[in-house]
Amino acid sequence: MVVNLSDYYINLTLRNDELQLEIDDVREKVDSGWKIFRWNVYFFSKDLGTWSESIEKCKEKKSDLVSVLKADEQLYLNTEVRKNKFCYWIGLRKNKKKRNGVLWLNGMEATTT
Template sequence: MAAGGPDLYETLQIHYPPSPPRAPAPRSRPATPRWAVGTVLAVGTAVVLVLGAALAVIIALHVQSQAELWEARAELAAAGTSGLLDPNSEWDPVPRASSRAQQRRRDAGTGSWLQGLSLGWRYHAGMIYFFSADRKSWVDAEAACRSAHSHLTSVTSADEQDYLAREARGGSYWIGLEATGPGNSWRWVDGTTYSEAQSFWAPGQPDSTDHGRWGQESCAQIHPVGNGLWNDHNCNFTFPWICKRSLMPP
């Protein structure tokens, strides 16, 4: 290098590539508190238990309805009318035109009866019953039963009373008993003869309480008092009701 000349390293320019941008450091997630994990597990367990209980109720109701249906079929068969379950069955050993027409009517009637069992009607001892979910006055409830070819239920035995009280499950339901005529004597709307000896009034009932402009208590209901014993109530008040009709077609 010549004396006094510029230093090579002083004039040399070095270009460095730009540094790549640094990615921001990931933020650490806060730890989930143990109490939150416990709450989620508790809620999940509760939901599973509720769903399990609901499923158990549905299965129990289905089993009950199937048992009632088979019991009804068995009673029809025992009565010698098993042929009614099959529209093509020739159960009359000497079929005639009139008997065939009657059979078709009975087939249709029995089919509708059995269909009713699958639509909410409940079977007991040759009768089927409907426990409503709606509320109506006594007169409107009887009209609803008539539209289903039935009447508000009569009660003719201790066994039937026990069945209705059990199925009512502590609810209040209109039954087909009303006080009419001279002396407000009680009668069953379906024509069954009323018997004081075969009645199931709660203690102190009927008491014919006067509800002023609403009138007196002239209609009967199954009532929670006395585990389903009868109570008289004003006919204009609204309650659920029980319809009854025979399993056998007319």
Template sequence: MAGFQTTPWRLISGILGVMCLVLMATLIMLRNNSFTKPSIQPTPSPGPNLEPQKDSSCQKMWIGYQCNCYFISNEMKTWEESKDFCASKNSSLLQLQNEDELDFMNHIRRWYYWIGLSYNKKHSAWLWEDGSALSQTLFSFPQTVNIQNCIVYSPNKRFLNEPCRKEMRFICKQLI
């Protein structure tokens, strides 16, 4: 009986076959990891953690982030109705404080939302519900803003003015 001889082509095809199997296994693992539910537990990181945090201080259906709880509505209401709803939940319409919070909101959903910013005729300025002034460094408004309207936030960090009586989704914010 003659000894088993391996031709170079058989050796090359065997190596390539093994490499294909390893590559396939790696792709399957990566695919499974990318489709798993993201962790909502706070994780230490050097930069800002943009993941929602499961916090026992927040009510059911609210999302915790940086000592605040957020309610992102799927329900449509006017600006005034949204403000009243938030007040009934011991909160107020969203007031964005800093760039981290703005980035966090950008990752939440892809709709337009009422926020707690409206034009105060008495002070001739855009003010938050708590009476504080709008930070010009954090926001830029379109040139044509109708002071009769209220401000809507969209996830791409854009602010639009819409008639306050229009029904939109809204975001409530509650300090923990």
């Protein structure tokens, strides 16, 4: 097997640059009030508005309404909501293909556990 070290170095350098941009983005978000839990970053907005308006505000921040996929994430979010004493929109919508079904905005089916 032959590996072109020059190409390998270039690919590593490009990946490093991409990761540095992601790190800078997370730092900027944390500095402006976002909170980190596990591998996700959350913004708890106090802005009032409709669900659709909230989606648009998320897009402006290059983000989405939350999709709660794990029990520990749900516990964390419940704790934050109680602590903040405020209500928040989440990324849940009706599944038009399935009666009484709901989907997260990321397309995953919502389940109860």
